[in-house]
Amino acid sequence: MSAPVVASPEGFELPESQRRVILWMVYLGFAALAIGIINGLGQALNYANIDILKYFPGMRTYYQGLTVHGVVNAIVFTFAFTNGFLALCTSRALARPLSGGLLWAVFVTMVLGTLLAGYAMATGQASVLYTFYPPLQAHWSYYLGLALLVVSTWITAVALFLGVRGWRRDNPGARIPLMAFVSVATYAMWSLASIGIAVSVVGLLLPWSLGLIAYSDPLLSRTLFWFSAHPIVYFWLLPAYVSWYVMIPRQAGGKLFSDPLTRVVFIMFLLLSIPTGFHHQYTDPGISQGMKAIHATLTFGVFFPSLVTAFSIMYALEIGGRARGGRGLLGWFAKLDWRNPALVAQILAMLSFTLGGATGLINASYNLNQAIHNTAWIPGHFHMTVGSAVTMSFMGIAYWLIPYLTRRELVGRGMAVLQSWIYFIGVLVMARGLISGGLDGMPRRTLLMEAPYSKPSWELAGMLTGLGGTLMFIGGVLFFAVLIATILFGKKIEGKQDVPFTETHIAPASSGWELNLDRLRWWFVAAVVLILIAYGPFLVEYLPGNFTSPPYRFF
Amino acid sequence: MSKEHPLSPEKVEKVFLSLAAAMLLVFLLALFYSAYAMGMHLPGRDGEINPTMVRETPPFDEPGLKQIEPGRYEAVFLGMAWAFQPREIRIPAGAEVTFITTATDVIHGFHIEGTRVNLMMIPGQIGRATYTFTEPGEHLIICHEYCGAGHHLMYATVIVE
Ligand code: HEM
Ligand SMILES: [Cu+2]
Ligand SMILES: [Cu+2]
Numbered sequence: 001m002s003a004p005v006v007a008s009p010e011g012f013e014l015p016e017s018q019r020r021v022i023l024w025m026v027y028l029g030f031a032a033l034a035i036g037i038i039n040g041l042g043q044a045l046n047y048a049n050i051d052i053l054k055y056f057p058g059m060r061t062y063y064q065g066l067t068v069h070g071v072v073n074a075i076v077f078t079f080a081f082t083n084g085f086l087a088l089c090t091s092r093a094l095a096r097p098l099s100g101g102l103l104w105a106v107f108v109t110m111v112l113g114t115l116l117a118g119y120a121m122a123t124g125q126a127s128v129l130y131t132f133y134p135p136l137q138a139h140w141s142y143y144l145g146l147a148l149l150v151v152s153t154w155i156t157a158v159a160l161f162l163g164v165r166g167w168r169r170d171n172p173g174a175r176i177p178l179m180a181f182v183s184v185a186t187y188a189m190w191s192l193a194s195i196g197i198a199v200s201v202v203g204l205l206l207p208w209s210l211g212l213i214a215y216s217d218p219l220l221s222r223t224l225f226w227f228s229a230h231p232i233v234y235f236w237l238l239p240a241y242v243s244w245y246v247m248i249p250r251q252a253g254g255k256l257f258s259d260p261l262t263r264v265v266f267i268m269f270l271l272l273s274i275p276t277g278f279h280h281q282y283t284d285p286g287i288s289q290g291m292k293a294i295h296a297t298l299t300f301g302v303f304f305p306s307l308v309t310a311f312s313i314m315y316a317l318e319i320g321g322r323a324r325g326g327r328g329l330l331g332w333f334a335k336l337d338w339r340n341p342a343l344v345a346q347i348l349a350m351l352s353f354t355l356g357g358a359t360g361l362i363n364a365s366y367n368l369n370q371a372i373h374n375t376a377w378i379p380g381h382f383h384m385t386v387g388s389a390v391t392m393s394f395m396g397i398a399y400w401l402i403p404y405l406t407r408r409e410l411v412g413r414g415m416a417v418l419q420s421w422i423y424f425i426g427v428l429v430m431a432r433g434l435i436s437g438g439l440d441g442m443p444r445r446t447l448l449m450e451a452p453y454s455k456p457s458w459e460l461a462g463m464l465t466g467l468g469g470t471l472m473f474i475g476g477v478l479f480f481a482v483l484i485a486t487i488l489f490g491k492k493i494e495g496k497q498d499v500p501f502t503e504t505h506i507a508p509a510s511s512g513w514e515l516n517l518d519r520l521r522w523w524f525v526a527a528v529v530l531i532l533i534a535y536g537p538f539l540v541e542y543l544p545g546n547f548t549s550p551p552y553r554f555f
Numbered sequence: 556m557s558k559e560h561p562l563s564p565e566k567v568e569k570v571f572l573s574l575a576a577a578m579l580l581v582f583l584l585a586l587f588y589s590a591y592a593m594g595m596h597l598p599g600r601d602g603e604i605n606p607t608m609v610r611e612t613p614p615f616d617e618p619g620l621k622q623i624e625p626g627r628y629e630a631v632f633l634g635m636a637w638a639f640q641p642r643e644i645r646i647p648a649g650a651e652v653t654f655i656t657t658a659t660d661v662i663h664g665f666h667i668e669g670t671r672v673n674l675m676m677i678p679g680q681i682g683r684a685t686y687t688f689t690e691p692g693e694h695l696i697i698c699h700e701y702c703g704a705g706h707h708l709m710y711a712t713v714i715v716e
Contacts, residue, residue: 136661218677284675285682289599300579307575365641366586366597374699441668443699451707546679548605552661554636554703
């Protein structure tokens with residue numbers, strides 16, 4: 001019993017102005033990534049004792065560049081791409097346009113936010129890294145810019161929620177199409193999760209940077225930051241999961257295993273992404289061991305839906321590979337379409353993510369975290385998650401999305417496939433370097449080439465970091481070459497195009513318990529209850545806090 | 556669709572997901588065993604302090620190593636931009652040392668490489684970690700949290716004799 005994941009499988013055309021604004025969001029995201037990988041190269045070479053940063057115009061310190069790298073990659077790139085991509089997914093799934101005014105507001109807010117934060121970073125007044133822990137104090141425009149970038153995701157959320165509400169009004173009793181459900185669930189999770197950063201930035205840090213508040217509470221701000229910044233990793237990841245669930249099966253020639261199971265997975269992320277933030281604060285004094293243990297347990301819980309995802313994806317790929325003539329236990333894997341860049345980039349992203357996930361589970365492992373916390377292991381881990389699993393998925397999506405949005409055929413398919421492999425091998429080599437160095441105590445966030453201390457074992461680790469980072473950079477440059485060539489020289493596509501959505505093996509039910517899965521409002525309330533359990537006892541014990549730290553500008 | 560497979564995907568799904576859940580459970584139990592039965596603890600709530608008055612507040616008015624009883628020591632460490640105080644401690648092999656830490660200005664890190672002593676130094680919070688150094692040798696104490704332009708200059712040494 002197959003069923004599509006969208007409302008009108010026959011086709012749907014986005015209104016022209018919405019197509020254009022989504023394209024601009026995607027462009028903004030990739031422009032940010034282009035800046036990000038240049039800084040990344042400088043950082044990776046720093047660990048190999050090679051200084052190219054001195055050739056970067058206007059860069060005063062390593063840490064100024066590192067701030068830019070974190071902000072443009074992890075915030076501007078991911079937010080801009082996701083705002084555009086999931087708006088498209090929702091609109092296509094419902095076969096109805098979203099509010100065009102809101103979509104333009106999203107774009108304008110993102111540009112303003114990027115300019116404000118960019119001004120502070122470029123002038124060296126915000127070298128506080130993308131985690132902005134007080135009492136290091138940045139220029140107010142940095143906090144305001146970051147706040148606007150978060151606001152852009154809220155406006156997107158409103159546009160998606162209104163779209164679904166309108167669709168339900170017009171289709172009483174119908175199940176929400178899966179592709180819209182997963183998109184909206186992602187934004188429901190993030191809307192709730194981002195409250196922590198919003199309170200911290202707007203309520204505390206912005207007035208503090210304007211001199212209206214004299215003191216900050218560093219532990220409380222860290223806690224509010226990680227309230228949002230663990231779930232942010234799922235806000236980075238879930239758009240890639242959307243593609244892996246509802247598009248990759250089609251692109252691989254397979255099928256999505258189960259509609260209800262997919263909904264359950266996204267609901268689990270809504271419930272469990274947020275009450276886990278203390279796993280970033282295992283080594284923080286001031287938070288009790290009991291609370292840390294609760295967050296550790298829930299973190300292991302939120303790992304489960306990713307294992308379900310692994311199952312669903314392997315199912316889809318195996319069906320696809322066998323349909324193409326693959327035999328035996330693993331022969332189907334070799335038979336996948338290794339010449340389709342959209343597919344190759346994302347399969348490699350998944351492979352990278354298995355290692356990223358495994359290292360993530362180690363980070364989450366309570367007292368084991370003390371072996372690696374804040375060592376180079378950590379960037380080793382997350383370049384295999386956000387830095388490649390997510391980034392390579394977005395690149396893979398771009399290989400059909402840019403042609404879809406510009407109506408121009410992809411130029412350089414062979415180079416696009418090559419690009420994925422180079423970036424993939426690069427990230428594995430860099431992660432190998434950072435991870436082995438980290439296990440030996442090599443610190444992250446450090447201008448290591450000028451540190452007065454070192455260990456002999458860091459030498460090989462640093463060289464691999466530099467080598468892998470260089471490969472990633474080359475892979476990134478080739479990606480942009482393909483992108484620009486497509487935009488400028490791609491052959492015009494005549495006729496209709498569509499988003500590559502899949503069919504499901506197990507269809508959604510039209511009656512029974514499954515209908516409850518669509519009651520996002522209930523699940524939202526359940527998520528709030530879990531948050532109160534996970535953060536309530538700490539806040540009750542800790543508040544009114546210890547607001548005694550004056551600001552410092554040590555940069 | 557399922558004819559190609561000797562097992563139906565629905566059955567494989569159940570097995571896969573059960574194994575996945577069991578794996579997570581076993582890992583978690585092992586961790587809590589190591590923490591609560593073997594005593595490898597994380598830092599907890601060990602007191603607050605006014606970061607502008609650290610030097611007047613015991614025990615931080617006297618940073619450095621102190622013997623409590625034979626084989627047991629307390630090491631009081633301050634983190635500031637961009638140095639630890641003290642810069643070096645010397646202890647005999649086999650000594651159990653409790654580190655008591657705080658920061659005087661911004662957030663710093665306190666990682667003794669090669670050990671599981673790994674603490675954030677957060678202004679306003681007092682950190683505590685206990686560790687027994689069994690082998691003679693040297694360990695770096697590295698500030699592993701960004702603390703400003705001179706962050707990479709900040710380190711100290713533990714010498715086990
Ligand atoms: C050419 C590609 C890239 C290279 C060579 C690279 C390299 C690096 C290195 C070596 C670090 C560690 C710096 C340090 O701790 O001192 C780092 C940090 C980081 N990278 Fe990348 N990176 C690349 C792309 C990306 C991408 C695509 C993302 C995310 C989408 C990303 C996100 C981050 C983040 C969030 C940090 C942490 C910043 C901080 O500690 O404040 N990177 N990168
Ligand atoms: Cu996390
Ligand atoms: Cu530091």
